[in-house]
Amino acid sequence: MRPRRDIPVTRRPAHGAGLHARIFALLWFSLLFWACGYLALVTISGHTYFRSIAFGLASIFALWLILGALFSDGEPIPAPDWYLWCALAAWAGWSVASLGWSLHPAYTKAELGTEIGWGMATAAIFYVAARSAASFRTLTVAAVACAGFLSALAVTAAITTGTFDPEHALVRSHGGAGAFSTYLVLCMPLLPLLIAPKPVGFGSGPWPLAIGVGVFALLLVGARLTENRMIWVALASGLTQAGRYLPRPRRASASCMRCPCAGSPGRRGGSRRRFIEASRSHLR
16 A cells, blocks of 8 residues: 655754743743742741842842853843943942942942842842743733732731821831832833733733722722822822833724715615724734
């Protein structure tokens, strides 16, 4: 019996390639898990032991992925853009310039290496971890969830105590009113990203919108409890910059109403439907 030559033969991928892909997927998940854990521990807990463990494991997985992208067939990791390098250089330069007005120059000089080194390593961890849309959304949710949890703790403390003093009530779990205000300023602009169109956010559905509005109200109450007046200026600036990521579905509807295909009723309905579908696919 002669073999059939017209039957296409599909070859399965090699077992080694599939195993290699699963290993790198596990590395990405491990890096994202420990990066979120480190973010939560830094924000909420003051235990440096567990925080150092999370930071060390996240650093190991990030370095493994970087080396795999450079010397193996792992997923490529592009170099940061120039504006990210400029931001890091400006931050490091400002830290070095603080020696000029420090009250304890010897202590500041000794801490510069630790602050800049740990800061650069942390930036590298989260840069490598946020290489996909799903991981970016996960990190955004983790940061906003920590801010909501701290705000809920502040509201509970204000309700249960007769006299609420932010300088004393926000010390143990929040790191002080100043540190809590800074974290709220950093997390508040992330809220529009949660309801931004995919792949940046989860879309403007009813559940993401309701959760975003609820968390926004909770963070506003937490910001009020800090009694920091400058927080409102910083929040307005941050939300103004992040507002451009908000979805704008009404523009598509308005453009549809101005569509020149408003001839007969039958053609007008089909043209509008096709125009709306094209606009929605463009937003995705």
